Amino acid sequence: MDFTLNDEQLMFAETARGLFADSCTPDHWRKMMEAGVARDDARWASIVETGLTLVLLPESAGGIGLSETDFALIAREAGYVALPEPLVESAGVAAPMLAALAPDHALLADTMATIAIAHPLNPFVAHADSAAAILLEKDGEAYLATPDQVTLTAQPSIDPFRRLFSVTWDAANATALGKADWDLALDRAALFNAAMGLGLAQRSVDLAVEYAKERQQFGKPIGSYQAVKHHLATAQVAIEFAKPVVAAAAAEISARDVQARARISHAKLVALEAADTAARASIQVHGAMGYSWEVDVHLFLKRALALSQSWGTPAFHRARIATRIFTQPMGPDQTFARETENA
Amino acid sequence: MDLTYTPEQQAFRAEVRAWLEAHGPSEPLEHYDATREGFEAHRTWEKTLKSGDWGMVTWPKEYGGRGLDLIQWLIFEEEYARAGAPGRVSQNGIFLLGPTLIEFGTHEQKQRFLPKMASGEEIWAQAWSEPQAGSDLAGVRATCVQDGDDYILSGHKIWSSRAVFADWAFGLFRTPGTERHKGLSLIFFPLNAPGVTVNAIKKINGHVGFAEIFLENVRVPAFNRLGDEGQGWHICMATAGFERGLMLRSPARYQVAARKLAQLWEANKETADPALEADVVRAHMNADAYALNIYQTASRLMAGAKIGPEASTNKIFWSELDIHLTQTALAILGPTAELTQEASAAGPVDWIDDYIFALAGPIYAGSNEIQRNIIAERMLGLPR
């Protein structure tokens, strides 16, 4: 039993943090919003160059073959900067799925390419327009198509960097890849969205803390007032108790049992609730500034809202936890128990 | 990262389980706060525990422990809660003062106090709060005056849990003429020493669970001072870290409660408000998150880290989850929720008493308002 990260894992997260801190600043977002784009090729190139897109890809498909724990740390950093590009869905979900179906597929070697995924649980596909290809589902089988082989209808999201589309397509115009593990895709996406939620939440708190130290009212920084402090402390408590759930969910995902699924669902629920609590607290602490387009907090609010409802609604995830509770033993000796051991 | 138990840890769990099955009381004991008999029954249980060498497993062997690590402690706590074994009447000693003594005490002090603490021979109360010094603990007025090799203690302490029946107290005293955080010392005194008067105070559940303590020129040897004179505040904050962050409320009790809540739900879901299932799920999630957090903290401490201000986040989380959990149970019980245990047909769990107990959580061990101040100022860096 050891619930700590090793140095290599911390180092990867550190690398991602540094890269995003330099390349994904509020200035960058603003320029992209003005230009109406959701992908910055230069930033994506640096992400690729650092190896972040290869972390979860197996070595047989040209990747580094690390674990979900490693990728979750990167996803958290992506959340901290509200990264516009679909690093999580492409490199964390779609590419590993493609690699499992077709490890030699040319797309996997095309470093600049992103892959979108149309999961049956989601009504829309994110970033389908800028993707080199889209993974599609029919009767449990996976198909691959390029955006121009399908019909995309834009479904504008409140999040300026989430480009959503409904997709209509015909299997005759797509490449069949065979039966795919859509449940694993869901688990990974839910887990990495949870990890992003931690990053979103912490950034919202950090922005508010910075502001509350500077902004003066009644002759004092507003951060010295308890009502302000307590909003942010409450958000931080939510973050602190989502963190270990995300870490455990990442470490256990490969067990693929009732407990592992419940923990992923738990992680997704609480991390995105923390992101929502933190973003709303942050807006409140910023006053009218927080309500202005100028100040960045709204990006974190909107991303949290979007991620909370995609890849399984809260009700969907709560039901998976209920299944764990009502079909598996509960109690203090069951924290790390497995379905198979109890069978 | 490895979230599996080693074969040694599994064997340890089996050993604890077998021992508790063989030795645990067959009938629940009367509550230790209710009567002297209840208190003494718990003391006897502590002695039984010690006979199996389970008094406090993390302490070094020479001081009455087993020299085990924090993961083993968690396993012990899990099995203890799972077995439904009695509440620890010596909790203020073993969970708060004990770890503090191990960090700050001399070898002689550890030898003198720890083994008897682990065996229940001496049961400890915490005497910090005063009528004028609650949240603002640095406002302590009780005094300690050195007289040769002794201290003379005087003052008025209050809200001291279990002091009505306990043997010893660890108190916070001020050297006359000092102010606020400076000049405080942590000093032990026997609750039956000449000059000590202990008056019971009833809690809202009717138990004589706390006491006020009057000290009038109580003489104790300077040996009873932990750390240096004037170091009391620093030492108390370390104790508070153990209290809030790790030991006082081990996750296992909430996991047991969450399981019982799920059973209560299953037995009543035909008639109860269907919306409550979400709360039953939430109670499990909270207990589980708390357990994971504590496993992570234990791993970090074993890797050499120290408990910091994040202990305050724990205290808020466990106290709030306890209220939510017990409130959910009462909501499921509906119109029978108000019945006391004697009248209730709800089964073996005394939900109403658990709920009343839970309500104290946001007050003691530093109120949750104070914890939020600590988080804001020391974790987030907001100005005072």
Ligand SMILES: Cc1cc2nc3c(=O)[nH]c(=O)nc-3n(C[C@H](O)[C@H](O)[C@H](O)COP(=O)(O)OP(=O)(O)OC[C@H]3O[C@@H](n4cnc5c(N)ncnc54)[C@H](O)[C@@H]3O)c2cc1C
């Ligand atoms: C069940 C129980 C067991 C206890 N056991 C012990 C024990 O064994 N030994 C012991 O020494 N003490 C014990 N206490 C006392 C406990 O530590 C105090 O109650 C606690 O520190 C609060 O102090 P107070 O009661 O004087 O409340 P006050 O300090 O008067 O606070 C009253 C209210 O004001 C709020 N408040 C006060 N200051 C601030 C501030 N700066 N900012 C925001 N809000 C503030 C508090 O949060 C609280 O809500 C126990 C208390 C309870 C309820």
